[in-house]
Structure formats: C-alpha cells, structure tokens
Amino acid sequence: MTHFVLSGIFVYPVKSLAGISANSWPVTEKGFQHDRKWMIIDNNRQFLSQRKLPRMALIKTALTDQNLILSAPGMENLSLPLNPADGHIINSTIWHDQCDARSVSTEADQWLGDFLKRDCRLVYQPDEVVRPVDPDYANPADKVAFADAFPFLIVSENSLAALNDDMQLNLPMTRFRPNLVVSGCPAYGEDSWREISIGAIDFRLPKPCSRCSIPAIDPETAQIGKEPLITLNRTRKWQNNIYFGQNALHNQCGRLTVGDTVQIKSTGAKQPPI
Template sequence: MGARSFSAAARLGLPASWLPALALAAVALGAVAWHRARRRQRRQQVGTVSQVCIYPVKSCMGVQVDAAECTALGLRSGSLRDRFWLVINKEGNMVTARQEPRLVLISLACDGDTLTLSANHMEDLRLPVETPATNALRECRVHGLDVQGRDCGEAAARWITSFLGTRPYRLVHFEPHMRPRSSQQIKNGFPPTDQVAYSDVSPFLVLSEASLADLNSRLEKKVKASNFRPNIVITGCDVFAEDSWNEVLIGDVELKRVMACTRCILTTVDPDTGVMSRKEPLETLKSYRQCDPSQVKLYGKSPLFGQYYALEKPGTVKVGDPVFLLGP
C-alpha cells in the first residue's frame, strides 16, 4: 500500500486497513454511475407528459399542476403532498369514495400555508397546511395496516360530516416524522424499501391517453382519466405501452415499473356527479383486461388498468417532459 493511500486514510481519520473496502465501494459506485450513464445514452422517447396530478385528500378531487417533485412518498408541489390527508370514521378506518362517492366532489386549493376545501352548498373550509402539534394523534387503518394521522380539528370534522350527511367523520393529516406503510406488506411485488402514507399501495400511478381512448372506444358513456386517479398521464404512445416500460426517465426522474394497478368499484364513481354506477367502466375492463393466468395469485380477478412505478432517482417532472424508455 503506497504512501498516498496511508495519507488518505490519515486525512479521513480511518485505519489504513479500511482502504481496500473503501476502494471497492468507490469502484462499485463508479460502476453504477457508468451503467446509469450508458442506459441514458440508449434511451428511446416513448411519449410526453400531458398531465401531472396530486390528490392531497384521499378520494377527493385532484389538483393538476405544471410540475411536481417526485419524492419517496409521492408527488409534492409546494405544500401539496399526494394523499397526505385522509377521512376516517370513528373507529379510525379510512373512508374513501368506495364508501362515500361524493368525496370526489370536494375540491382543494393551496395558498401559502392555507389549504382550502370547497364543495357545492358549503362554505369553504380553510385549514393550516401544518396541523397544530397540539391536535390529537389518531391511530388509523388503511387497507389493513396501521398508520398515524394528526387530527385536523373539530371544524374540519363538522365540515366533512355535514357535506357527506351520513355519519360522523374526521380529517387527519400525515406528518413527515410519522412511520409510513410498507408497500410490500400490501402487494408482494414491491421492494421492501417502498413506502406510502395514505396511498393505496404505490406513490406513482402512470396511465396513457391511448389506453384511456381505447377503453372509451368500447363504452357508451365515456370516462375521464380522473375516474382512475393517475399521477402522471402520458400522450403520444401506443395503447397500453405503459405496461411494458420497465424503466423510464422523465426530466431528471427515473421510475421503475413494479406491477399493474388492479381496478375496483371506485372507478364507477362519476367524478362530475359523485354517483356510483357499480357497473361501468369496470364491467368493460373485466371483459378484456384480465391478467395472465400465471399471475392470478398476484392480481386475482380484478381488471388491470395503469401501472404502478417505484422511484429510482428523485427529481422533478413537468407537463411537456419527454418520456424516455431506458435501455438495459
């Protein structure tokens, strides 16, 4: 081992015996960087981002934005975070449009430190984006897993309860220090590092306009992308092309496809009226979007529409960004 290596160890305050391991780590990191650069060189444009959408309150109306930061827990634009607010019942169980379809009629806006909820025949509800630390912590359950939420207060509870008019509900907020849910505990296809706050299973849902158009060509009454609540909508690609994009580059963000999104009765809620038909587009999807028989254990009998992606490299996605398929 040369004098230069001993000098480097001394400057780092490390024993010289550590240098071989450090050198191997540096080589490994260099190899990863080289491989990533090579994959970027072999990229192929497969589409363009046409929509970026954040759903701050689970099951409520989405907020379309021009750009959003891709974080480990989903999209963020300013103070808006994807599925960081949740309606719960008195037992702490999540309440979504599956149980209360009219949730989709609640719209949201964010101005500085204030989150505003609006709905027809209701005065606007204004809440601080950062829920006061003096508010109670609630133990909640989302798809069978425990997760905490900070209670947003009595005014929020009265507003949600009054609008829905069925039973008492409360609104809670997920905070960065709280422990997220493990995606792998919900669906086996996810790596153990993937986590979510109140999202169903994944922080990123990708859908193409071509796939939506193909579905609408089979329906008497057309549906919108908002029936399926995607985060990123892609234009300029073939029908169901998103099903085969294993890794994509959007802006400086790298996403890796994990699995298809199984569809449920929530897709039959009309986002304009809040009425659940319990039939379409779900019945039509069942007729042609079932999984391969070899994947029944993973997907069951639910139809597939849209793809869940995991975050490989954080950054920002923008409307108009080209979508590149990364080579092997």
C-alpha cells in the first residue's frame, strides 16, 4: 500500500471568499466544520461567486471559538456569531440545487453590499438542513453544505509544481481552492486514486474537478489573468472541460491534521483520461 502525507488543510467558511489555512480541523457529516456554511446570494436568491464578482476574493475570513470574522480593504471588520439566531428561511439556488438557507443579519447584508457594490444577502445553512450529493457519484447518506458539489477537493503539491513548470510561473495553491493538499506523490497521481485514507478517515474520489475561471483570479488583487486557464486548456482538457484536482467524499467524521499519513487503497483508470 502506497503512503503519502497530508501537507495542507484549507477551510472556506463563506462560499467564494478567501479561505483559512489550518494545521488541524474537525470533519463533520458535511465536510470540514464550518466549510462553506455561509453563502452570498443575489436578489434572485442565486449564489454569487468570484466568477461574477472577482472582488469577493479580497474578503478575508477568520474563525474564533464564537465568531466568523470578515475583513476587507477599507472596511471595518465584521464579526458574526458562529451559531446565528434563526433568520428568515430563504430557498436559495446553487447551480441546479434548491437548498433552504437562513438569513444572517441586515448588518451583514449591508457590509457585503457596500464592499461588493451590489445588493446581496448573506445566508447560512443550519445543521439540520440536508443537501444531498449528486446520487450519480455518491451514496444516499452523503451530504454537503454550500460547496459546488462535493465536500472535499484534493490536489497534490506535485500536480501544482508540474502545472507551474508548464506555465513557467509560480502560482500558489490558493488559486485552486483545495481542502486537502497531499505531498510525496507523483504529479497528477491523484487522477487514478479511487479510495484513500487520511489519518483515520476514508475517502472516495468519484469525479475529477472541472475548473472554471476562478483560478485565473489573483486572490491578493482580484485581477483576472490568462493563466492557468491557457495552459490547462492545452494540457488538461477533456470533453470541452479542463480538470485539476479530484473531488472527494468521506466515510467517517473525525479530525484531520497536517502530517497525517495518506494511504492509497485502490486505484483505477485516470480521470480525466489524459
């Protein structure tokens, strides 16, 4: 059995805002605790992301024992309770999913609207709300918060190193917004993984991650560039989509810590097959 190492943990409390790098983090039924528990929606109750509003990349997130803290250039920090009082139910749309959410506060809506320069609302997913994962790729018990589709995204360090070598650039891992980063494996080794364990938690990797325009957004400036999309179109394109990293589902709750052993339990044909 092949062994590698978990070298990075990233949590994104608010969908499409900046994430948090952590040394250790709890895993719940929906993925990392607090990962994409919150989401910003427009007046049509559609989710908003950096795809439409690159400026979202400039909003930093932090978590304390009691609060979610948002910060952005020119704005006073906004502190919100981790366990909000129940707000109004808002049936919100994430891609093709309809999902019940609850409003957070008019203060949060105003703060975000002022910075993003458009009307919007901050909502959260209560613990009791169940959003199932696509049954074509998941078990009936699998669930997810406000991530695009899966609780986890896995990328290996050497995959990014190979991509950077192809681009002759040095883009950071934060461009690709993974939850789990693995070191020690060959570049794109994760393309063939089907079942792995990290520490005491087992994962299934049913589907590669097709990439949108977000990796082209500099997370420090919100400026949009041409890379890595040009190179991914040349090197990682299949059936009119480009791929980088693997989506993952977990079989147990628990805790993950940087330095945990990653064991590859089963492999299959490369996905995507390139």
